Amino acid sequence: MGVGFQSLELCSTSVGQAFFCLLLCIPWGSSCPRSCQCTERAGAKAVLCSSRHLEEIPKDIPRDAVFLKLDANSITRIPGNAFRHLSHLQEIDLSRNAIEKIDGAAFRGVAAGLRSLDLSGNRIRSIPKEALLALNAKLRLANNPWHCECALQEVLWEARLDPDSVRDITCHTAPRDEYVGKPLLQVLDAGVNFCSVRQRSTDVAVLVAMFGWFAMVIVYVVCYVRHNREDSCKHGRQPRALPAAPGRADTASTAL
Template structure:
């Protein structure tokens, strides 16, 4: 009877030990705020809609961290110690996610693939961002929360004058981090093409020089051969 009871309990009804599972607006919410968690719990119920993991010590969002949570609409990961977000961190929930809060962490950079696939409204403020092309693309293409977008500040940047300023202000002033990368890529292509061209020219010069030396040697060999005309001249003289 005990094993039958276990089988009758739906898997999704379990709750992580450090969390509270409640109903919020008719949907399941898992509340794990301020529980000293160092990683995302593995046993989150599959039917969760609202997930609060804020004010913990989580340092990384690994690939497929929420893949089995197909009903998930809101994730709050603010005020953690997140430094790394894998490219496939939000695989499986990108289509249905409406809100993602990553503010107040230690994120310096993030793969643009991890965020640009999301349709959720993003909060990225108060992180020590390194202003670069990928962050610029996220700012232009992702759905950022309008109330927090001005708090995305350049903690480090290619130029000292950008440090400490909101990324939006830097871009409005005419900076283009992706343009600098494109120019570097174009320069690298030109250098490579010049190298190949120089090798081709060197090969042609060597080939022509080798042929000239071969022709000259062949001519010298012919000139050193006995003339066929000389015996004929000697015979006519004898007559």
Template sequence: SSPTDLWCVAQAFFYLLLCVPWGSSCPPSCQCTERAGAKAVLCSSRHLEEIPKDIPKDAVFLKLDANSITRIPSNAFRHLSHLEELDLSRNAIEKIDRAAFKGVAAGLRTLDLSSNRIRSIPKEALLALNAKLRLANNPWHCECALQEVLWEARLDPDSVQDITCHTAPREEYVGKPLLQVLDAGVNFCSVRQRTTDVAMFITMFGWFAMVIVYVICYVRHNQEDTCKHVDYLKSLPSTQGHAETTSTAL
């Protein structure tokens, strides 16, 4: 082949390299497809124990359901700025870090965390989320933190009745939908506030008692010193008696 032919082949190969979407490679355990012009990354039922690191940056739909993921670490999806739907249902998630959804909060529309092992979730993890949340079928511990999440989050109305109390401060709430408990007038945050107030009262009482004991000890100590000083003065020869003795002698 002539040098001209080789140059043409090299040039074609170079242009081919420019067209390859380097940032859009698909994780080996997932399947990447186009859905209405948007990239969908499907990683369902792949026996994953953690979130893949090499998810394409242009992913719009990400399905990680039916795996064995136990934790959502900080910045797990930070590079996925186009992400709109995230499905993490039917895993074994127990821990969600405070910055778990940092970087995707603004554009995320749907977040499915149902059917996991989540007992509590930090409010900070959901602060900037506008996504519709599915939190059903988790072993929730009904307390003030979960109540605050429900107050501030956008919950999926179709699944909100399935957010039930697996454990709670009082046995009568166990097994009941959290929304039903709150609608009955229960306020877990006021219980925590009362507990805090009692703890503060006990602490203040302890400090006050220490001050009183210190004052009593101080007064008693000064009284003892005063008594000793008086006894010492009484033991000294009287000045008046000494003066009479002197005048008699004269």
């Protein structure tokens, strides 16, 4: 009986140690999203979520992910701090989605180490320049329905754009119809400056507002002066009773 008890205790201890070792071996911080596939490439983790009908960026991406492919999905928006916990990311592929809106803080937390960001083939018309100018990554922005304006011009001048795709950044809409359908780089090379156009528009608006204010002041002054003149004329038309001379009044009384 004692031997059997000792054998049972030893067996239980061995099972407990094995279970504890199994817990230690589980990569708790590196679980893979159910809709994705995680692989190792040269010791770096790649999270592959291409063509998975995703409508938003998964929130359970492993913290040690280095390569993230989210292309060919139905993602419509990149919210602020979407990749904040993914400080090891070097490449993000968001091409061929339906992205229309990108928050100014969308790439906060990955700006330092990110080397490549692909946003081509989406529905992006405009983008906050602070979302991209803080990045050192090579950017792909081609094949989007861009509205050519000052913010996009500043991104083109200051961000690191992929030279192979920069000529595919085309003006879908623009302040003038003659720029529509043309590559933004070609329009800028022709001497167009969207930032100066916006400044001129602002100056014109300020001048119009100032002119309107002065016109209101002038109209008020004219009406005030005219009103005072009319009051003066009314008072001038009323007959005033002249006081009788004292000597004549006494003479008339004596005669009666």
